[in-house]
Amino acid sequence: MNTALTTRPALLADLPELALLFDAYRQFYEQASDVPAAQAFLQARMTQAESVIYVAQVGGVGPVLGFVQLYPTWCSVEMACTAMLYDLFVSPDARRGGVGKALMQAAREAAAHLGAVRLDLSTAHTNTRAQALYESLGWRLDETFRYYTLRV
Template sequence: MKKITTRLATMDDIDQLADMFDAYRQFYELAPDLALSRQFIRDRMLGSESVLILAEDEEGASAGFCQLYPTFCSLAAAPIYALYDLYVRPEARKLGAGRALLLAAEAHALRNGALRLDLTTAKTNLAAQSLYTALGWQRDDIFYAYSKTLAA
């Protein structure tokens, strides 16, 4: 079994992050667009708008990533992170990469004074839901999530 480690991504990681981000978007049934994926990741990193955590095996091959967006909870009057993107390459699944990324995200949030982490996932993504529950995440059964597309 390959050992998985995590670290904060740097600008040197953009190409491998873009490749995985494009695969992540395709998982959610969007058309492949590597250029868009690269630009999006690059812009987030250059603007310090998100935190990207990279999972790698012991040979340095990328296994997955997660992307956190810093935000706030008005009711608690405290900082939180939205864990918006989490992707593990198919060949790295069942090796602990998802778990390692979630634990690294939690550690990063704690180091930076966040009150909590929030995430959403597809109702059909049962494997991810099982992992979230195993790591102590609690599903919200009280609130509904709504969104409205403003521009195509």
């Protein structure tokens, strides 16, 4: 990938491109494609300041190559702000070019800017390529706690 790879906060003007990437991300997790709903979801998160989204581009122009989305939250045990890195996606044609690494670094900086003491994420057990990236950047697999979910 070109050394002029840059990351920046997503803008509302990015929504059409960002929604396509977000839709592809959701399809990776076996959800039905729905670009209009993806765009509406992202727009709501952005306009209500409920998440932090960064995008990657070459030189800050051209197509959006990928995105990362964080949700600020709180940890009662640490009595501190934490951030959940919920979404990371790189366009298939931009993979293996440092885009994911650049977005992960942007996520770390964004979490620090939020005052978060920790950045958390979860991923599919089968997503070994992403796991290799996370571990190469110093992330550690939590072997203390189990993660549960309940549909309501």
